[in-house]
Amino acid sequence: MAVFKLKINGKSREVDVDPFTPLLWVLRDHVGLVGTKFGCGIAQCGACTVHVDGKAVRSCQMPVQLIGEGEVTTIEGLSEEGDHPVQKAWLEQDVPQCGYCQAGQIMSATALLKENPNPTDEEIETAMSGNICRCGTYTRIKRAIKSAAQNQNA
Amino acid sequence: MAILKTKVGRRSFLKTSALAGGGLMISFSWLASCKSGKDEKKVSEMPDEWFELNGYLKIGNNGVVTIMSPNPEIGQNVKTSMPMIVAEELDVDWETVIVEQAPLDTKLFTRQLAGGSQSIRQGWNSLRMAGATARDVLRQAAAKKWNVPKEEITTSKSVLEHKGKKLGYGEVAAEAASMTVPEEIELKSKGDFSIVGTPRVNVDGKKIVTGKPLYGLDIQKEGMLYAMMEHAPAFGMKLKSFDAAEAKAMPGIKDVFSMKSYPDDYERQWSDVAAFSEFVVVVGNSTWEVLSAKKKLKVEWEKGSELESTADHLAKLDNIPDSVVNVARKDGDPEKVFQNAAKVIERTYTAPFLSHNTLEPMNFFADVTADKAEFIGPIQTPEFMEKSASARLGLPLEKIDIQMTRMGGGFGRRLYGHFLIEAGVISQKMKAPVKLVYTREDDMTFGTYRPAYRADYKAALDENNNLIAFHVKAGGIPESPLFANRFPAGAVDNYLAESWTLESNISVGAFRAPRSNFIAGVEQAFIDEVAEAAGKDPIDFRLELMEKAKNAPVGKDNDYDAERYAGVLRLVREKSKWGSEEKGVHRGVSAYFCHDSYVANVVDLEMKNNEPVIKKVYCAVDCGIVVNPIAATNLVEGGTVDGIGHAMYSAMTFKDGKPDQKNFDTYRLIRHSEAPKDVEVHFVKSDIDPTGLGEPPFPPVIGALANALYKASGKRTYSQPFMAKSFQLG
Ligand code: FES
Ligand code: FES
Numbered sequence: 001m002a003v004f005k006l007k008i009n010g011k012s013r014e015v016d017v018d019p020f021t022p023l024l025w026v027l028r029d030h031v032g033l034v035g036t037k038f039g040c041g042i043a044q045c046g047a048c049t050v051h052v053d054g055k056a057v058r059s060c061q062m063p064v065q066l067i068g069e070g071e072v073t074t075i076e077g078l079s080e081e082g083d084h085p086v087q088k089a090w091l092e093q094d095v096p097q098c099g100y101c102q103a104g105q106i107m108s109a110t111a112l113l114k115e116n117p118n119p120t121d122e123e124i125e126t127a128m129s130g131n132i133c134r135c136g137t138y139t140r141i142k143r144a145i146k147s148a149a150q151n152q153n154a
Numbered sequence: 155m156a157i158l159k160t161k162v163g164r165r166s167f168l169k170t171s172a173l174a175g176g177g178l179m180i181s182f183s184w185l186a187s188c189k190s191g192k193d194e195k196k197v198s199e200m201p202d203e204w205f206e207l208n209g210y211l212k213i214g215n216n217g218v219v220t221i222m223s224p225n226p227e228i229g230q231n232v233k234t235s236m237p238m239i240v241a242e243e244l245d246v247d248w249e250t251v252i253v254e255q256a257p258l259d260t261k262l263f264t265r266q267l268a269g270g271s272q273s274i275r276q277g278w279n280s281l282r283m284a285g286a287t288a289r290d291v292l293r294q295a296a297a298k299k300w301n302v303p304k305e306e307i308t309t310s311k312s313v314l315e316h317k318g319k320k321l322g323y324g325e326v327a328a329e330a331a332s333m334t335v336p337e338e339i340e341l342k343s344k345g346d347f348s349i350v351g352t353p354r355v356n357v358d359g360k361k362i363v364t365g366k367p368l369y370g371l372d373i374q375k376e377g378m379l380y381a382m383m384e385h386a387p388a389f390g391m392k393l394k395s396f397d398a399a400e401a402k403a404m405p406g407i408k409d410v411f412s413m414k415s416y417p418d419d420y421e422r423q424w425s426d427v428a429a430f431s432e433f434v435v436v437v438g439n440s441t442w443e444v445l446s447a448k449k450k451l452k453v454e455w456e457k458g459s460e461l462e463s464t465a466d467h468l469a470k471l472d473n474i475p476d477s478v479v480n481v482a483r484k485d486g487d488p489e490k491v492f493q494n495a496a497k498v499i500e501r502t503y504t505a506p507f508l509s510h511n512t513l514e515p516m517n518f519f520a521d522v523t524a525d526k527a528e529f530i531g532p533i534q535t536p537e538f539m540e541k542s543a544s545a546r547l548g549l550p551l552e553k554i555d556i557q558m559t560r561m562g563g564g565f566g567r568r569l570y571g572h573f574l575i576e577a578g579v580i581s582q583k584m585k586a587p588v589k590l591v592y593t594r595e596d597d598m599t600f601g602t603y604r605p606a607y608r609a610d611y612k613a614a615l616d617e618n619n620n621l622i623a624f625h626v627k628a629g630g631i632p633e634s635p636l637f638a639n640r641f642p643a644g645a646v647d648n649y650l651a652e653s654w655t656l657e658s659n660i661s662v663g664a665f666r667a668p669r670s671n672f673i674a675g676v677e678q679a680f681i682d683e684v685a686e687a688a689g690k691d692p693i694d695f696r697l698e699l700m701e702k703a704k705n706a707p708v709g710k711d712n713d714y715d716a717e718r719y720a721g722v723l724r725l726v727r728e729k730s731k732w733g734s735e736e737k738g739v740h741r742g743v744s745a746y747f748c749h750d751s752y753v754a755n756v757v758d759l760e761m762k763n764n765e766p767v768i769k770k771v772y773c774a775v776d777c778g779i780v781v782n783p784i785a786a787t788n789l790v791e792g793g794t795v796d797g798i799g800h801a802m803y804s805a806m807t808f809k810d811g812k813p814d815q816k817n818f819d820t821y822r823l824i825r826h827s828e829a830p831k832d833v834e835v836h837f838v839k840s841d842i843d844p845t846g847l848g849e850p851p852f853p854p855v856i857g858a859l860a861n862a863l864y865k866a867s868g869k870r871t872y873s874q875p876f877m878a879k880s881f882q883l884g
Pocket of ligand 2: 099132133229513
């Protein structure tokens with residue numbers, strides 16, 4: 001066990017855990033932020049996507065000891081009021097079915113738009129292919145990303 | 155306008171004050187934080203006082219309305235759509251409605267189950283009555299206050315009105331709660347609907363996109379322990395012995411023991427399917443500690459029954475003994491007609507086992523004490539599992555409390571609630587609240603899989619290319635996919651349907667659109683070949699058969715409505731501009747009926763770098779009244795992607811009883827870049843009471859896809875998943 005000081009959603013958090021504990025379980029079990037989801041544990045589904053220093057990361061494969069000074073952002077910290085343009089676009093397009101994958105989808109989408117504010121359809125498809133939606137909401141996810149890009153650039 | 159007796163399900167419509175302990179809004183301890191709607195709508199202030207008008211709803215003194223959603227939400231939108239039906243008859247302002255997930259309460263609600271695409275179908279009348287009876291007592295209360303006849307009082311958007319005088323629902327809610335529910339209740343004319351049939355966004359939408367705790371896996375409680383299991387690595391294996399010493403010594407570990415979900419003499423219900431009855435459990439303080447300790451377990455397994463392999467299954471499927479084949483339906487004299495036919499077409503189709511793979515793995519929270527058990531989590535069959543839990547834990551039924559969370563997918567997997575029982579047994583042993591969590595590997599290798607199927611088809615044409623005989627022989631391991639009385643039964647004079655099954659120890663269960671999820675696609679691919687052999691346009695050919703089924707049906711038990719069937723085909727023909735596709739676009743069509751609904755598809759496919767790219771899918775759907783068009787469209791889009799995905803990529807295979815696929819690196823699910831670029835959904839305008847929608851969009855698209863792939867490649871594929879072999883342009 002070891003103590004780690006983490007920066008999560010702009011707040012500093014201290015946890016005493018095994019250094020190999022994946023960030024996913026630190027967030028869910030120790031910090032109480034359960035918006036980040038567990039789907040596969042092997043970086044195949046994207047449900048656990050968070051940002052570390054603004055980049056999309058699969059938290060199930062990120063041992064807590066590697067985070068260091070990195071700024072972690074989870075779905076809970078994406079915006080204060082849930083009004084990030086991507087979240088708004090998700091609501092507008094009524095994207096979720098079961099909703100379980102959507103936190104990860106939103107985190108991947110926001111990271112994509114940060115790097116590429118005007119992605120083409122193909123760029124969206126490629127960037128989002130690490131995030132499985134078992135309910136098949138892909139067409140809506142694409143629409144929502146396009147609409148968020150538009151609103152963001154407007 | 156319909157008048158319904160309130161006798162049916164009357165318990166639910168009577169005032170709940172009559173119920174012991176204040177009735178309804180019981181112990182939302184954990185779920186209280188998950189109240190839906192509040193912050194998404196203009197519900198700015200919670201009322202000082204609530205008045206329960208019946209089992210489904212309560213009204214606050216300020217007019218805010220809470221509607222209970224009785225059925226489990228697995229992503230099929232019932233938590234929004236079912237309350238919409240109540241709100242419609244109540245004539246309430248939807249913006250002031252809060253939706254809450256009702257707990258399991260068999261006294262108040264009927265059929266709290268998610269399965270068979272039946273929630274809306276079966277709930278339709280009860281939900282309407284719940285709204286209508288509440289509206290009636292509100293009108294009675296206003297009538298008393300104004301001293302005018304109730305019949306003269308109109309309602310609209312939570313306001314009662316009489317000749318210019320107005321009262322909000324909240325102002326008479328207290329009075330209304332003491333009024334008597336009438337013996338009969340008048341429902342709205344469907345033409346007057348103002349909520350049903352209009353798009354309403356998901357009531358949990360805001361919570362989902364901001365990551366609020368909504369799912370079973372999100373539950374955290376004071377003193378809660380985490381539990382995981384190590385089950386047999388192969389179907390047919392059982393526990394021999396285990397050494398827990400090393401695992402027990404790991405940090406944060408509370409206990410390691412073996413347990414049985416169901417003892418050998420336990421009488422299982424249908425929802426108690428579980429292949430591995432005995433396994434080893436690790437309990438500890440956190441998920442990672444339990445996971446780490448699990449790796450240190452030393453478990454020996456031994457053979458308990460046959461260790462089956464996919465290779466053996468395929469060999470068996472090629473040699474079905476006549477002795478296991480049963481005739482399910484026979485019209486005319488098919489054998490003779492086949493002998494004398496001008497043309498006979500014969501084809502065989504197969505499909506593998508499939509794993510449900512809900513994105514949220516199986517899990518459940520249980521807190522079992524000496525005299526009661528509290529369960530919280532994702533379950534499609536709470537009513538059934540309440541009975542199982544009572545029997546398994548030795549507690550009276552009324553001491554079992556089950557609360558349903560939003561579910562990260564169901565698809566049929568969560569009909570089989572062994573994981574709830576397991577959580578209960580572990581909590582009982584640990585004397586502590588416990589959350590049992592399956593890893594993805596545990597989940598995928600402890601399935602209630604979609605069975606493996608095979609179907610043999612044979613069709614006969616006469617010299618004029620009329621379909622004169624049809625034979626289907628279908629079966630599976632260990633369940634047959636045949637529906638003997640479905641199309642083309644009724645449309646062919648000489649018809650034979652046969653069915654068979656082969657036993658297996660691999661556990662199977664319902665998977666989105668059971669049986670249809672295979673038979674629809676292969677039947678529609680076969681019909682396409684027959685149309686081609688007859689030299690006819692595939693839509694015209696199907697419509698000819700529907701015409702015959704409508705005007706001169708063969709046999710009596712045909713279970714479909716040929717007119718509605720033809721309706722979706724005509725609609726998809728029109729919307730896809732069938733016959734005028736762009737160059738380079740390859741098209742396939744299909745249509746199917748299940749769960750009382752009709753769906754037709756046209757798939758448009760292009761070849762890019764020798765790979766099929768699905769450009770667009772047109773869906774024409776007849777599911778009666780569409781309650782919530784935005785959610786219904788979403789469900790059809792998703793079902794379409796899901797059907798295509800499984801047919802293209804997914805398979806569960808076995809070697810010596812061991813699943814070859816354990817996680818998403820080996821089990822292929824469709825991904826964003828592989829999904830159709832566009833899905834266009836059209837609903838048939840209808841005033842028929844709603845029929846199923848969760849499942850019907852899944853099966854038919856597989857046929858349209860197969861037919862489009864043939865057009866693109868010049869080759870037919872007869873075994874799923876299609877992408878197991880690469881496609882070449884023919
Ligand atoms: S849980 Fe991390 S990618 Fe699936
Ligand atoms: S909405 Fe269910 S997994 Fe994406």
